[in-house]
Amino acid sequence: MPELPDLEVFSKHLQKKLKGKKLKALSKAGSWKKDFLRQPLKKVYREGKELRFLFGNGHILGLHLMLHGKLVYEEKDSKPAHTVFSLQFDDGSTLSVTDWQKKARITPDPQLSEVPDALSRQFSAAYLKKLLAGSRAKVKKLLIDQHVIRGIGNAYADEILYEARISPFSIAEKIPEEASARLARAIKKVLKDAVKKIEKDHPDIIAGEVRDFMRVHQHGKEKSPGGKKIEHAEMNGRTTYYTEEQTEYT
Structure with a gap:
């Protein structure tokens, strides 16, 4: 399972690849999907063991890779083996989350935690x-x-x-x-x-x-x-x- 340093680096690299792109399609079903479509990705950051995707209208997607989840980014529409869900952007690029155990999870607008992150100011x-x-x-x-x-x-x-x-x-x-x-x-x-x-x-x-x-x-x-x-x-x-x-x- 990726830990804090891994995820911190992932978030920085994803920020470089995805910032400003608009979300064209989201494979995960749910009535909340409409809150994210056609919205530009503003920021990718880490909270604890999760990645967070902040969109232009303020809505956030939280991603926990769990034990075997992996991110796959391609500059085309793709569906790698064991894809659990994917984000497709307006330029055709796709960020997929794969997990052969299907345990990786995505959460719309995750609640803020009162537990301090190990690298936060609150943790002293x-x-x-x-x-x-x-x-x-x-x-x-x-x-x-x-x-x-x-x-x-x-x-x-x-x-x-x-x-x-x-x-x-x-x-x-x-x-x-x-x-x-x-x-x-x-x-x-x-x-x-x-x-x-x-x-x-x-x-x-x-x-x-x-x-x-x-x-x-x-x-x-x-x-x-x-x-x-x-x-x-x-x-x-x-x-x-x-x-x-x-x-x-x-």
Whole structure:
């Protein structure tokens, strides 16, 4: 599943490709379709793990790719295999969403969330400190909970915790204030650095997951940059990558 840095880059590239084009056809059925047809696309941006398409009349389409959804852009009318829905523009170009599981979803005028995005101003060291306090959850589980922080997924949670040198198995309320502040800094740094890296190395990417630069969450990698063995464990049905360099607070 694409995570925050991937989607942030996708949104920038889609903005360049699609801005100003008018929506000619929308394959998804619904009485709300009329709100979007013949409207110019004003902006493409990211909210949490979703992409948002803002049209000239103020209406927004929200897109969640879920686990296997992918974007395919072609400068012609097309329907790739496993297309779930598509947006066709007045110049003939088409943006399709494919998903062999058919789980990718599109939402007209999605509601604003009160949960802060991981790269928003609302997400601060003070917010994280308050979030950790009184929680008996393991810190990694908390980081990927979209009901408390939006945008962080399994892979980047591992990278963030490695950067902060905090074990993913640490109990949230046991993490001391200094380590909490370090974690807040790590969240911003890891995500922003990843956006820059993906954008530089993949100037046109709008689909897939780029993971080859990750320091610990990388299949087949045996040692961290610090030379320690990368361990693997299952947590909530997902593989967690970590090393002994990370302190466990319990």
